[in-house]
Amino acid sequence: DQQVKQNSPSLSVQEGRISILNCDYTNSMFDYFLWYKKYPAEGPTFLISISSIKDKNEDGRFTVFLNKSAKHLSLHIVPSQPGDSAVYFCAASDKETGTASKLTFGTGTRLQVTL
Amino acid sequence: DVKVTQSSRYLVKRTGEKVFLECVQDMDHENMFWYRQDPGLGLRLIYFSYDVKMKEKGDIPEGYSVSREKKERFSLILESASTNQTSMYLCASTTGSNQPQHFGDGTRLSIL
Numbered sequence: 001d002q003q004v005k006q007n008s009p010s011l012s013v014q015e016g017r018i019s020i021l022n023c024d025y026t027n028s029m030f031d032y033f034l035w036y037k038k039y040p041a042e043g044p045t046f047l048i049s050i051s052s053i054k055d056k057n058e059d060g061r062f063t064v065f066l067n068k069s070a071k072h073l074s075l076h077i078v079p080s081q082p083g084d085s086a087v088y089f090c091a092a093s094d095k096e097t098g099t100a101s102k103l104t105f106g107t108g109t110r111l112q113v114t115l
Numbered sequence: 116d117v118k119v120t121q122s123s124r125y126l127v128k129r130t131g132e133k134v135f136l137e138c139v140q141d142m143d144h145e146n147m148f149w150y151r152q153d154p155g156l157g158l159r160l161i162y163f164s165y166d167v168k169m170k171e172k173g174d175i176p177e178g179y180s181v182s183r184e185k186k187e188r189f190s191l192i193l194e195s196a197s198t199n200q201t202s203m204y205l206c207a208s209t210t211g212s213n214q215p216q217h218f219g220d221g222t223r224l225s226i227l
Contacts, residue, residue: 032213043205043218051213089157093212101146101212107157
């Protein structure tokens with residue numbers, strides 16, 4: 001039972017354009033969401049997060065949007081750069097006592113930014 | 116910066132061997148985690164720990180055990196390695212809820 005879903009395994013975007021990565025979740029107890037970026041042969045690197053009390057969080061070229069009613073979040077990268085080419089994982093944690101720091105990950109989306 | 120260090124980047128072991136993967140973090144984090152990453156499956160949680168000598172099962176604990184004798188160190192143990200445990204293993208740590216987890220660079224383990 002996949003509680004966090006990234007339905008697009010891959011995405012190709014031209015340099016300078018906007019990249020939009022999507023993530024859906026099914027667990028209504030999730031209250032904290034994160035995006036990680038992963039290069040081959042390296043560990044995931046934290047990018048940006050959002051709490052369920054917000055619907056948008058911005059950090060430089062990266063913006064995360066949360067739509068709680070649709071159980072959907074997205075990561076926007078503007079403008080996209082070749083160095084953004086990586087696998088992006090969406091993750092979520094829930095309010096359950098004692099497991100609040102436990103994350104559930106999606107399957108990842110491979111972003112390729114072309115010249 | 117948080118530093119999470121995994122003892123080996125690449126490891127090759129034989130079926131039936133007992134395998135130890137070590138992870139050390141330098142930020143005094145209470146919480147530590149072990150994941151495995153497989154193509155098309157994302158990161159799946161094997162075990163985690165909220166405190167010294169404390170452990171909880173994640174989503175796929177079968178065939179694994181863990182040890183946390185000191186706060187900074189979290190070890191993953193494959194009791195009797197099997198070929199289906201060939202994978203990328205990732206260790207992470209965090210201070211607590213609503214804080215990002217910080218990952219090591221991973222250990223690519225091959226079981227022959």
